[in-house]
Amino acid sequence: MLKNLIVSKVRIKILQVFFDQPGQIYYVRELVRMTGEEINAVRRELLNLEKTGLLRKEPRGNRLYYDLNKQHVLYGDLLSMIHKTVGIGKELVKKKAKLGKINLAMLSGRFVRRLETLKGGVDLLIIGEADLTKLGQLVQEEEKRLKREINYTAMTKNEFNFRKKRRDPFLSGILLGSRVMIIGDEEDLVAKYAEES
DSSP states (O other), rough: OGGSSSSSSHHHHHHHHHOOOOOOOOHHHHHHHHHHHHHHHHHHHHHHHHHHHHHEEEETEEEEEEOTTTSSTTTHHHHHHHTTSHHHHHHHHHHHHGEEEEEEEEHHHHTTTTTOOTTTTEEEEEEEEEEHHHHHHHHHHHHHHHTOOOOOOEEHHHHHHHHTTTTTTHHHHHHHEEEEEEEEEEHHHHHHHHHHH
């Protein structure tokens, strides 16, 4: 998916590593192992990403460490885009047809930034007629990969609209927070569902 937008497959792999765990720092050989690419190609792309200001480097001992510059103008856009190509976002897109009729799927902004879920918060919200067994399996696989619990909620469009009309505090908390739309669009969330409020 991203390879049609970004020409370098090595750059895509590096971005996926960094944005999958936005708080982590990595050194060159670690990135070589994680991406399965040649060291010179990884170094070249790290240099390119550093020149754009997206990555910062810091020497520690005899290693150069790199981390994401969260102040970069494209940070939020790339975070959103890449989470559709890694982890649970990728699996939701890939298995959408097998998971039932999903109208909207969103990840919380805190979840994609790998921050702790707020009390009563949700990491993943699904709106539609989801196969809860398959969705549960998908979530369990991602929990194992991330080594953390994922709080998720699935509701039908009718339930969503009912709760929204009632100004349900649980739903309001989700809608007021930052999010990454995986299936559907912000405009769909606002337009289609707001008209019934």
